[in-house]
Amino acid sequence: MPVSMTGAAALCADVLLWSVPTVGFYLLAKRLYARYARWWLMPLALAPALLVVLVLVAHVSYRQYFQGAGWLVALLGPATVAFAVPIYEQRALVRRYWPVLAAGVLVGSATALVTGWGLATWLGLDGALRLSLLPRSISTPFAMEVSGDIGGIPDLTAVFVVLTGVLGAIVGQCLLAWLPVRSSLARGALLGVGAHGAGTAKAYELGREEGSIAGLVMVLIGLANVLGAAILTAL
16 A cells, blocks of 8 residues: 555656646747747747757656656547537538548548658658657547557657648748648648647638638548558558
8 A cells, every 4th residue: 555655756746746837838938929929939849949948957867757747648538529619610611622632532531641641752761660650640539540550650640730830830920921822721721731749739820710621631631641551551
């Protein structure tokens, strides 16, 4: 019993020790981004960077950090499902443009899989590394599950997902500024396909309709990637 209590106390200490700075860095980054709106201040970019510095300075292993803050990953699933609310509110728009959305999802999903596989081949990656790269266009909780199912490394996949989201949101914002894209449907779809969760958050900055479309596309392209990755690895 004393050993059990000691283990429970140590686990609680780890949860507090790493959950507090994780949430704190995110809130700090969110406030800074709301005030200055610079891409390097995006919460998905700044908060992980600050955590990496903290972990390195404290000489803490990733396993120990994840043991304390890993429960936050479980919240990403309900958060993703919550996108169903604005999607439902925009159901008339979805019914009107579903052929265009379906075509965009299929093309975007195929592009993500082919480019991921091609990039891995070009870099000489194979085995688990290649398979870890495939689900990068799915939101994190589902991507980690898919990665484990197809033989990838879930934790490495999570890194690829974050990088894809951050870079996709940045590139997508630049494309929207350079290209004459005025349709809320096109703007939302561009960000949802290219940057999943991060792109959806960026789309909501443009407008509620853009955010709803991005959230819908993110969910659909995630499902398409789940099926596509399983088929591709079976070949």
